Structures are given as C-alpha cells and as structure tokens.
Amino acid sequence: MTTQGDLAALFDWRAAVVLLPIQPDDGTVLFPAERGAVRNVVLGRRSEFASGRRCAHLAMEHLGRPGLAVPMGLDRAPVWPHGIVGSITHTDTMSAAVAALKADGIRSLGIDLEPALPLPEDAVDTILRPEERRGLASLPKATQLLHARIIFCAKEAFFKCQYGISRLMIDFHVVAIRLDLADGSFEAALTQDAGIFPANQVFAGRFHLDAALIAAGMTLEG
Ligand SMILES: CC(C)(COP(=O)(O)OP(=O)(O)OC[C@H]1O[C@@H](n2cnc3c(N)ncnc32)[C@H](O)[C@@H]1OP(=O)(O)O)[C@@H](O)C(=O)NCCC(=O)NCCS
Numbered sequence: 669m670t671t672q673g674d675l676a677a678l679f680d681w682r683a684a685v686v687l688l689p690i691q692p693d694d695g696t697v698l699f700p701a702e703r704g705a706v707r708n709v710v711l712g713r714r715s716e717f718a719s720g721r722r723c724a725h726l727a728m729e730h731l732g733r734p735g736l737a738v739p740m741g742l743d744r745a746p747v748w749p750h751g752i753v754g755s756i757t758h759t760d761t762m763s764a765a766v767a768a769l770k771a772d773g774i775r776s777l778g779i780d781l782e783p784a785l786p787l788p789e790d791a792v793d794t795i796l797r798p799e800e801r802r803g804l805a806s807l808p809k810a811t812q813l814l815h816a817r818i819i820f821c822a823k824e825a826f827f828k829c830q831y832g833i834s835r836l837m838i839d840f841h842v843v844a845i846r847l848d849l850a851d852g853s854f855e856a857a858l859t860q861d862a863g864i865f866p867a868n869q870v871f872a873g874r875f876h877l878d879a880a881l882i883a884a885g886m887t888l889e890g
Contacts, residue, residue, distance in 0.1 A: 669878070669880060670687065670762070670876070670878055670880055670881040670883065671687070672685060672686065672687040674876045674878070674883065675687050675764055675766070675779070675876065675883055675885065677874070677876070678779070678873070678874040678875070678876060678883060678884065678885030679766055679768075679777065679779075679874075679885045679887050680768070680774060680887040680889070682768050682769070682772040682773070682774055683766050683767065683768040683774060683777060683887060684727040684728075684730035684731045684766065684767055684768065685727065685764065685765070685766045685779075686722075686723040686724075686726040686727045686730065686764065686765055686766075687723070687762060687763075687764045688719055688722060688723055688726075688762070688763055688764070689719075689761060689762055689763075690715050690716055690719040690758060690760075690761055690762060690763050691715065691719065692711060692715050693706075693711065693714045693715040693717075693718040693719075697718040697719075697721060697722045697725075698717075698718050698721055699721075699736075699737035700737075701737040701739045702717075702721055702737050702738065702739050702740070704739075704740075705717060705739065705740035706718070716758040716763060717740075719758065719763035720756040720757070720758050720763045720764075720765060721738055721756075721765075722763075723756065723763050723764055723765035724738045724746070724748075724754060724756055724765040724767060725738075726765075727754065727765045727766060727767035728749070728752060728754075728767050730767075731752070731767060731768065731769055733749075733752065733769070736749040737749075738754070738756075743835070745828075745831060745832075748767070751769060751770050751771060752767055752768070752769060752770070753767070753768055753769075753770055753774055753775065753776050753777055753832060754766055754767035754768070754777055755777045755778050755779040755825075755828045755829065755832070756779070757779045757780050757781045757824075757828075758781065759781050759782065759783055759881065760783070762781060762881065763781075764779055764781055764883070765779070766779045766885065768887075773889055773890065774887060774888070774889060775832075775833065775888045775889055775890040776829050776830070776832035776833050776887075776888040777828075777829060777832070777885070777886065777887055777888075778824075778825040778826060778827065778828035778829025778830070778831075778832070778873075778884075778885065778886040779825055779828065779883070779884070779885050779886075780821045780822075780824035780825040780828065780883070780884045780885075781821075781881055781882070781883050782817055782820065782821045782824075782881065782882040782883075783880070783881065783882070784814065784817075784877060784878065784879060784880055784881055784882050785814070785817065786813030786814050786816070786817060787813050787814075787816040787817040787820055788813075789813065791820075792813070792816055794840060795816070795819070795820050795823065795840045796816060796819060796840075797841050797844050797859070799844060800816075800819055800844060800845060803846075803847075804816060814877075815847065815849075817882055818847060818854075818875055818877060818882050818884070819845045819847065821875065821882045821883070821884040822845045822847070822854045822856060822873055822875055822884045823840055823843055823845060823856070824884070825873055825884035825885055825886045826843055826845075826856040826871055826873060826884075826886055827843075828886075829871070829873075829886040829887075829888055830862070830865065830871070830888075832888075833864070833888065834862065834863040834864055834865065835863075836862055836863040838862050841859070842858060842859055842860055842862055843856050843857065843858055843859065844856070844857045844859055845857075847875070852874055852875055852876060852877075853872065853873065853874050853875070854872075854873045854874070854875055854884070855870050855871070855872055855873075856870070856871045856872075856873060856886070857869070857870045857871075858870075871886060871888070872886070873885060873886035874886075
C-alpha cells in the first residue's frame with residue numbers, strides 16, 4: 669500500500685505532503701470560495717475535488733499555517749494562498765496534495781498519482797516521444813506499458829510544476845523523460861523553448877511505484 673511517507677520522499681524536505689482515500693463528499697470540507705467549482709457536478713467529481721482540497725488544507729497545517737481555501741482558477745489550476753505553492757492530484761480512490769512556503773525557497777511543486785496499470789496502448793504515441801518508446805523496447809515486454817505510465821506520470825508532475833511558474837500549456841512531446849529505475853528518479857528535458865524555459869533545460873524529479881500506485885513529484889527551488 670502506498671503511504672504518505674512514500675510520497676513525501678518524492679519532494680524536498682521543506683514540502684508537506686498529505687495522502688488520503690477519497691470519501692463521498694459530506695459537504696463539510698470545502699470553503700465557500702472553493703464550492704463554486706463543483707456546484708453542478710456529479711458526486712464522484714465533487715468527492716475527488718473535496719478530498720484533494722482536504723489534503724491541501726492539511727498540508728498547509730503541516731507547514732504551521734492555517735488551512736485556507738484553495739479555489740479553482742479560470743484555467744482550472746488551484747489558486748494557493750499568498751506565500752504558498754502547491755499541487756493536487758487524485759486517482760479514482762486516492763487524493764494527495766503537496767504544499768510549501770515560498771519563504772522557505774520553494775518556487776513551485778508538481779505531484780501526480782496514477783493507478784499502477786499499463787498505459788493504454790493507443791495512448792502511447794500521443795504521450796511518448798520516439799526516443800522514449802525506443803527506451804521501453806529494452807525492457808521486458810510485460811512491463812513496457814507500465815513504464816510508459818510512469819513516464820506519463822512524470823510528465824504530468826513536470827507539467828503542473830512548470831505551470832506554476834510559466835502558466836503555459838505544453839504538449840507531451842515537448843518534454844523528454846529519462847527514468848532511472850534503480851534510483852527512483854527522473855529527468856525531464858525540454859526539447860524546445862517553452863515560455864521562459866529554454867530548450868534543453870533539465871528538471872529533476874522522483875517517482876514511486878508499488879502494486880497499487882505510481883506517484884511522481886517535482887520541486888523547483890528559488
Ligand atoms: C491538468 C492536468 C495536468 C491534470 O492531470 P490529471 O493526471 O488528468 O489529473 P490529476 O488528478 O493528477 O490532477 C488534477 C488536478 O490538477 C490540478 N490542475 C489542473 N490544472 C492545472 C494546471 N494547469 N497546473 C497545475 N495544476 C493543475 C487541479 O488541482 C486538479 O484537481 P482539481 O480539479 O480537483 O482541483 C491534465 O489533465 C492536463 O490537462 N494536462 C495538460 C497537458 C499535459 O499534461 N501536458 C504534459 C506536458 S509534459
């Protein structure tokens with residue numbers, strides 16, 4: 669079973685991470701400023717949203733701050749309170765959030781959780797670059813699509829982390845992931861300029877894999 673400690677190990681020690689199972693929303697978690705985002709949605713979506721926000725509120729408390737509202741922005745990205753950076757993710761069953769104080773030197777964070785299942789074969793070309801697909805070919809056939817999903821998870825964590833700074837939507841092929849399977853780390857290299865980030869800039873992240881979940885995390889300092 670994936671633990672909160674497994675996720676905390678993906679981030680800088682100054683970040684606080686919370687992992688919770690998703691419970692049906694009972695209307696007690698969300699602040700008024702958060703509720704509008706899920707007013708007209710099905711219970712499942714409201715529950716994952718509320719659970720992600722509960723993780724976010726608790727992560728802020730772990731930082732020694734009050735757990736304040738994290739409304740959804742017009743671009744759907746979470747709007748963290750002044751002085752706090754963070755990131756939220758969920759699967760069908762679990763939700764997680766990571767948060768840190770800008771004053772502690774953390775510039776942006778990205779987290780992603782995925783079920784530990786093979787990536788659907790028809791998604792591979794959309795998500796993986798040719799060299800990433802070639803890298804998978806050296807792995808046993810049975811694990812190739814699971815590793816493709818780790819790459820997907822790493823790209824989502826990178827995407828959220830960079831978005832916190834650039835506000836830029838980027839395509840999956842703009843970043844190339846290199847996994848270090850033994851170390852549980854990855855590098856995300858830009859294959860072209862992306863807003864303020866120049867081509868070839870490399871960002872470091874970490875991933876976790878167990879029988880249930882894949883998790884990826886990225887911390888940008890500064
Ligand atoms: C937004 C996106 C990253 C969400 O990822 P996902 O794996 O589908 O879903 P997750 O559960 O992990 O994350 C959802 C959470 O991400 C957060 N989120 C949404 N948009 C975001 C953004 N632009 N930046 C950072 N976080 C964002 C939200 O908190 C959301 O949860 P909420 O709606 O309950 O608040 C994804 O759907 C997406 O649109 N990606 C854009 C393309 C992309 O990933 N490119 C990769 C380039 S390398």
